[in-house]
Amino acid sequence: MKKEDLQIQGMYIVVSAPSGTGKTTICRRLFRLCPALRFSVSHTTRPPRPGEVEGRDYFFVSREEFEEMANRGEFLEWACNFGHLYGTSAKALTELMAGGSDVIVDIDPQGARTLKERCPGGVFVFILPPTLEELRNRLARRRSEPPEVIARRFERAKDEIKEYIWYDYVVVNDRLEKAVSHLQAIYQAEKLRSFRMEGVVRGLWEGK
Numbered sequence: 001m002k003k004e005d006l007q008i009q010g011m012y013i014v015v016s017a018p019s020g021t022g023k024t025t026i027c028r029r030l031f032r033l034c035p036a037l038r039f040s041v042s043h044t045t046r047p048p049r050p051g052e053v054e055g056r057d058y059f060f061v062s063r064e065e066f067e068e069m070a071n072r073g074e075f076l077e078w079a080c081n082f083g084h085l086y087g088t089s090a091k092a093l094t095e096l097m098a099g100g101s102d103v104i105v106d107i108d109p110q111g112a113r114t115l116k117e118r119c120p121g122g123v124f125v126f127i128l129p130p131t132l133e134e135l136r137n138r139l140a141r142r143r144s145e146p147p148e149v150i151a152r153r154f155e156r157a158k159d160e161i162k163e164y165i166w167y168d169y170v171v172v173n174d175r176l177e178k179a180v181s182h183l184q185a186i187y188q189a190e191k192l193r194s195f196r197m198e199g200v201v202r203g204l205w206e207g208k
Contacts, residue, residue, distance in 0.1 A: 010097040011196065012040070012119070013187060014105045014112045017127035018157030020138040022173045026127060027104055029180040034187060040093050040105040043069065046084035059089075077107065077114035082149060088115065102187070109163035123190050125183065126167040130174035132158065 017023035031037055043059045045066050054060055061069075066085045070078055078087030088107060096103050105115065105122075112124060129135035135157055139150045164170050169186050173179040190196070 010099070010101040010103060011121065011123065011190065012093065012097060012103045012105050013123045013125060013190070014107060014115060015125050015127065015183070016107060016109050016112050016163070016167070018129065018135060018160045019153040020135050020142070020157070021127050021129045022138070022176065022179070023106065023127050025176065026173060026179050026183055027106060029176070030104070030183050030187070033180070033184055036102065037187070038096050038101045038103045040088060040096070040103050042107070043087045043089060044084055076118055077111040079108065079110045081108065082152065086111070109160050123169075123186070124167040125169045125171060125186060126164040127179065128161065128164065128170060128172045130172060
């Protein structure tokens with residue numbers, strides 16, 4: 001995907017955060033404020049959590065199906081997290097952007113690095129918890145996983161937070177509404193980047 005292609009296509013925004021930071025809630029609030037935004041639905045081998053919907057939150061597939069898709073090169077990036085596989089469909093993301101949609105991609109830092117290398121032109125946002133102690137408390141309040149998995153997620157989170165340095169933006173989720181407002185401001189500012197406005201400017205000069 002070339003930079004000049006992005007002038008006539010939608011853009012993609014990667015949002016990464018350690019487990020328990022509130023990333024999913026922030027993104028859902030942003031979708032309400034910006035209904036034209038689309039969500040890149042990942043494939044995963046983990047079972048659905050309560051309230052998750054096939055095709056909205058994830059495409060839930062078997063490990064065999066996932067590995068076959070990976071072998072066919074259908075993922076832009078994929079990774080194994082806590083025993084389950086997650087991947088971003090190349091076809092789904094490129095089709096959304098080719099149709100002019102702006103897309104939120106919810107992936108971890110490992111996948112984000114791969115996407116940055118393979119698809120230049122994205123916007124990368126890292127969401128931080130207000131403190132490690134608050135993150136530990138949020139993870140402890142989860143009811144969907146056993147304590148040993150929660151403990152592993154917390155240790156992973158401490159490593160993932162170190163990755164913030166190469167992202168374009170950092171948002172601290174100390175207050176939900178403020179975090180949503182900051183993410184919305186990033187999206188709106190990126191929409192006005194000069195290379196994305198080239199078509200508008202050309203239209204002004206040509207009297208359209």
